[in-house]
Amino acid sequence: MEKDFIIRTKNVDFYYGAFRALSDITMDFEKNKVTALIGPSGCGKSTLLRLLNRMNDLIDGTRVEGEILFEGRNIYAPDVDPVEIRQRIGMVFQKPNPFPKSIYNNITYAPKLAGIRESGEIEALVEESLKQAVLWDEVKDILTKSAMTLSGGQQQRLCIARALAMKPDVILMDEPTSALDPISTAKIEELIDTLKKHYTIIIVTHNMQQAARISEYTGFFYLGKVIEFNVTEKIFTNPDVKQTEDYITGRFG
Amino acid sequence: MSAMKIRKNILTLHAKEIAIRNLFGFFAFLSVLLLGLILLFLFREGLPLFKKISLADFLFGTAWYPTYEPPEYGIWPLIVGSLAVTFFASLIAVPLGLLSAVYIAEIAPTRIKEILKSIIELLAGLPSVVLGFFGMVIVGPWLQETFDLPTGLNIMNASVMLAIMAIPTISSLSEDALYAVPREFKEASYALGATKYETIIRVIIPAALSGVSTAVILGMARAIGETMVVLMVAGGAAAIPEGIFDAVRPMTASIAAEMGEAPFRSGHYHALFATGIVLFVITLAFNLIADYISNRFRETGSGTL
Amino acid sequence: MNGKTFKSSMRARYLKQKLFFGAVRLSALLITLALFGILAYILANGFRAITWEFLTQPPTDSMTKGGIMPAIVGTLYLTVGAILVALPLGVVSAIFLTEYAKQGALTRIIRIGVNCLAGVPSVVFGLFGLGFFVVFLKFGSSILAGALTLGILILPTIIGAAEEALKAVPQTFREASLALGVSKWNTIFRITLPSALPGILTGAILGVGRAAGETAPIMFTAAAFFTAVLPKSIFDEVMALPYHIYVLATAGTHIEETRPLQYGTVLVLIALVLGIDLIAIVMRSMIRRNKRW
Numbered sequence: 001m002e003k004d005f006i007i008r009t010k011n012v013d014f015y016y017g018a019f020r021a022l023s024d025i026t027m028d029f030e031k032n033k034v035t036a037l038i039g040p041s042g043c044g045k046s047t048l049l050r051l052l053n054r055m056n057d058l059i060d061g062t063r064v065e066g067e068i069l070f071e072g073r074n075i076y077a078p079d080v081d082p083v084e085i086r087q088r089i090g091m092v093f094q095k096p097n098p099f100p101k102s103i104y105n106n107i108t109y110a111p112k113l114a115g116i117r118e119s120g121e122i123e124a125l126v127e128e129s130l131k132q133a134v135l136w137d138e139v140k141d142i143l144t145k146s147a148m149t150l151s152g153g154q155q156q157r158l159c160i161a162r163a164l165a166m167k168p169d170v171i172l173m174d175e176p177t178s179a180l181d182p183i184s185t186a187k188i189e190e191l192i193d194t195l196k197k198h199y200t201i202i203i204v205t206h207n208m209q210q211a212a213r214i215s216e217y218t219g220f221f222y223l224g225k226v227i228e229f230n231v232t233e234k235i236f237t238n239p240d241v242k243q244t245e246d247y248i249t250g251r252f253g
Numbered sequence: 254m255s256a257m258k259i260r261k262n263i264l265t266l267h268a269k270e271i272a273i274r275n276l277f278g279f280f281a282f283l284s285v286l287l288l289g290l291i292l293l294f295l296f297r298e299g300l301p302l303f304k305k306i307s308l309a310d311f312l313f314g315t316a317w318y319p320t321y322e323p324p325e326y327g328i329w330p331l332i333v334g335s336l337a338v339t340f341f342a343s344l345i346a347v348p349l350g351l352l353s354a355v356y357i358a359e360i361a362p363t364r365i366k367e368i369l370k371s372i373i374e375l376l377a378g379l380p381s382v383v384l385g386f387f388g389m390v391i392v393g394p395w396l397q398e399t400f401d402l403p404t405g406l407n408i409m410n411a412s413v414m415l416a417i418m419a420i421p422t423i424s425s426l427s428e429d430a431l432y433a434v435p436r437e438f439k440e441a442s443y444a445l446g447a448t449k450y451e452t453i454i455r456v457i458i459p460a461a462l463s464g465v466s467t468a469v470i471l472g473m474a475r476a477i478g479e480t481m482v483v484l485m486v487a488g489g490a491a492a493i494p495e496g497i498f499d500a501v502r503p504m505t506a507s508i509a510a511e512m513g514e515a516p517f518r519s520g521h522y523h524a525l526f527a528t529g530i531v532l533f534v535i536t537l538a539f540n541l542i543a544d545y546i547s548n549r550f551r552e553t554g555s556g557t558l
Numbered sequence: 559m560n561g562k563t564f565k566s567s568m569r570a571r572y573l574k575q576k577l578f579f580g581a582v583r584l585s586a587l588l589i590t591l592a593l594f595g596i597l598a599y600i601l602a603n604g605f606r607a608i609t610w611e612f613l614t615q616p617p618t619d620s621m622t623k624g625g626i627m628p629a630i631v632g633t634l635y636l637t638v639g640a641i642l643v644a645l646p647l648g649v650v651s652a653i654f655l656t657e658y659a660k661q662g663a664l665t666r667i668i669r670i671g672v673n674c675l676a677g678v679p680s681v682v683f684g685l686f687g688l689g690f691f692v693v694f695l696k697f698g699s700s701i702l703a704g705a706l707t708l709g710i711l712i713l714p715t716i717i718g719a720a721e722e723a724l725k726a727v728p729q730t731f732r733e734a735s736l737a738l739g740v741s742k743w744n745t746i747f748r749i750t751l752p753s754a755l756p757g758i759l760t761g762a763i764l765g766v767g768r769a770a771g772e773t774a775p776i777m778f779t780a781a782a783f784f785t786a787v788l789p790k791s792i793f794d795e796v797m798a799l800p801y802h803i804y805v806l807a808t809a810g811t812h813i814e815e816t817r818p819l820q821y822g823t824v825l826v827l828i829a830l831v832l833g834i835d836l837i838a839i840v841m842r843s844m845i846r847r848n849k850r851w
């Protein structure tokens with residue numbers, strides 16, 4: 001069967017000023033699958049992730065070469081509005097970053113601005129997103145409380161719910177559990193497992209077990225290059241490249 | 254759901270973003286335009302003077318008799334007046350401002366530091382007319398009696414009151430500069446067995462020197478442009494002073510005092526605007542120098558990162 | 559180093575330090591004394607003049623008796639007008655500088671412009687107001703001309719404060735919003751600006767305090783020597799507290815006679831200006847303490 005790739009990068013180079021952070025990245029991300037990006041610190045994982053929803057636009061003096069296709073369309077083409085791309089490709093950050101607003105308003109913030117006005121629809125959206133993020137039972141009675149009062153793990157699930165409320169096609173996650181305790185981490189991993197039925201997830205992680213547990217595909221990065229990109233099982237049991245093996249077995253250096 | 258609904262607005266949004274950016278840019282640029290406009294209108298009302306007299310006679314003429322017949326428009330005494338009060342005010346304000354900044358940045362306990370910073374901010378907030386008033390009713394009579402002078406309204410008095418106006422500028426900007434000196438510098442110095450005094454004098458102040466110089470220059474610019482204090486306490490004599498107890502008439506005071514009586518677009522009126530140009534140019538120069546120094550400092554600062 | 563010489567040289571070094579610290583403390587003390595000396599003196603001489611009538615009546619008997627109500631009202635009008643001009647303009651400029659502008663020639667020029675505008679002497683603003691608003695735009699000496707002049711005067715203060723407040727908003731807030739596909743404008747308007755609001759307001763309050771105390775810029779653009787009635791439109795001249803002090807203290811034949819009135823007016827002006835500043839200072843320290851992020 002022909003695979004359905006939702007995002008494809010073709011020979012992408014990326015520069016912070018004169019510094020080339022990514023070179024010749026060619027990867028295809030399959031729809032409704034989880035892809036993990038691993039590699040040592042500073043190898044460019046976050047850079048690639050932020051490239052996929054044009055968050056790097058915010059940094060002065062950056063430059064992209066090559067093509068990044070989202071559903072076949074180059075997202076860096078001049079007539080593309082980054083705002084649209086970000087509505088369809090959501091992002092969850094390393095550190096939970098809820099707005100200093102109520103839980104309810106954190107969820108409704110973006111959908112309202114995107115033009116959803118009808119209050120019934122909004123309320124349904126809040127409930128649905130929080131349930132998807134497995135947070136509903138914990139917060140359904142305190143929706144008007146400030147999101148800042150939640151625990152770190154709850155905040156991160158709220159951030160996921162917030163991203164889900166926009167009904168994106170893809171969710172990018174940059175080390176979403178690195179600031180969390182093991183129980184919260186487990187919850188989020190479960191959550192990712194249920195989400196992949198409807199969403200394409202690309203996740204950066206430093207936790208090898210996590211990558212092995214939750215992803216179908218894994219890409220190993222080193223010094224701004226993709227060293228190996230394959231089915232997760234293959235990467236973790238029988239990698240083609242020695243560097244990959246050294247890294248996942250902790251012999252890297 | 255609304256995914257479709259969401260996508261509809263996109264193109265119009267894009268154009269709107271650019272429009273907003275440009276609009277905001279225009280308003281931000283307004284500050285520059287205003288600066289130009291100020292210069293333009295100073296010239297418009299000031300330049301006609303130079304149909305009557307030459308620039309050199311205006312700047313270096315020693316007689317300021319704008320209401321005599323024929324009038325004389327030499328502002329040299331006014332320039333000297335401005336420089337004199339600024340110089341003596343700096344003699345008081347620079348050490349006090351700097352030392353208090355050192356106290357706040359390096360020595361004072363946290364509580365006292367917070368209080369002192371508030372005090373300096375309140376001092377900066379004192380309206381100049383209040384300081385002028387204080388100089389008139391308190392400092393003036395006291396000077397007159399103590400030194401047995403014909404008048405207590407003189408360079409001395411104006412310098413003291415101006416110093417009070419300049420101290421907050423010098424102190425708070427210097428404190429920022431001292432505070433920004435990296436900890437490693439200080440620690441390195443202490444680790445070599447230097448005392449706190451030696452560290453402050455040999456390491457911290459030199460490292461903060463450009464910031465401190467900026468502070469001093471801006472403090473002096475503040476003093477030279479200050480109006481109400483010198484209008485009320487400098488004595489008002491448009492003559493070149495011979496001593497610190499002589500009365501002077503700085504440029505700002507002359508403008509403020511005489512503009513009300515100068516007939517519209519008379520030679521006197523134009524001369525006052527021309528004086529404004531001189532004042533504008535002097536303070537602009539001070540500010541550009543300060544900007545240059547602090548900017549060069551920033552470049553070397555980031556280069557060491 | 560030999561132990562003995564080390565000890566004696568240490569003594570000399572500590573002596574220097576002691577002297578220096580003494581000078582440093584003395585300077586702090588002198589500054590404190592200057593502020594409180596002035597305040598105490600004005601308070602001691604002025605409080606007797608403060609009566610209900612003084613605050614609510616216009617001057618009488620060619621300004622040798624009566625109150626200062628028109629000056630209070632005039633200062634209020636001028637100050638409110640100035641902030642109406644400067645706040646929107648300042649906030650918009652600051653938003654451009656912090657949120658939109660890339661590092662480049664344009665930003666650099668704007669920054670230099672703002673710095674230089676901040677350094678223009680207040681009497682030059684007065685001249686500009688006279689030449690531009692009063693004469694060229696034919697506003698006459700009026701609330702409008704005075705408020706515009708004061709507004710431009712405090713514009714750099716407002717820009718500076720707003721910029722600082724905007725910069726203090728964590729970048730993660732902006733990123734979170736943008737990553738949800740919210741437009742830049744909405745991100746600024748709904749997230750960044752509300753988070754920066756307390757800081758911006760603090761700056762605005764400080765600007766109000768500055769505007770209320772200025773004399774030179776309004777001398778030729780708005781201030782009247784004496785008006786018995788309150789202004790009816792923005793094209794009317796007004797009395798103002800700082801100018802009233804100047805007039806009473808320097809002009810006329812009753813300078814000694816009206817001293818109590820002068821002290822009273824000074825006290826009212828100081829209470830107004832420093833009261834405003836104090837509110838801003840307290841507000842700012844509260845913001846710093848309750849940072850929610």
Ligand SMILES: Nc1ncnc2c1ncn2[C@@H]1O[C@H](COP(=O)(O)OP(=O)(O)OP(=O)(O)O)[C@@H](O)[C@H]1O
Binds near residue numbers: 041042
């Ligand atoms: N804003 C920036 N400006 C300049 N260089 C940057 C910037 N952000 C990242 N870099 C550089 O780009 C390279 C890749 O950074 P990136 O953050 O993508 O790494 P990473 O793989 O996510 O690392 P980590 O695992 O530590 O998060 C690094 O060398 C980093 O120093």
Ligand SMILES: [Mg+2]
Binds near residue numbers: 045046047174
């Ligand atoms: Mg990273």
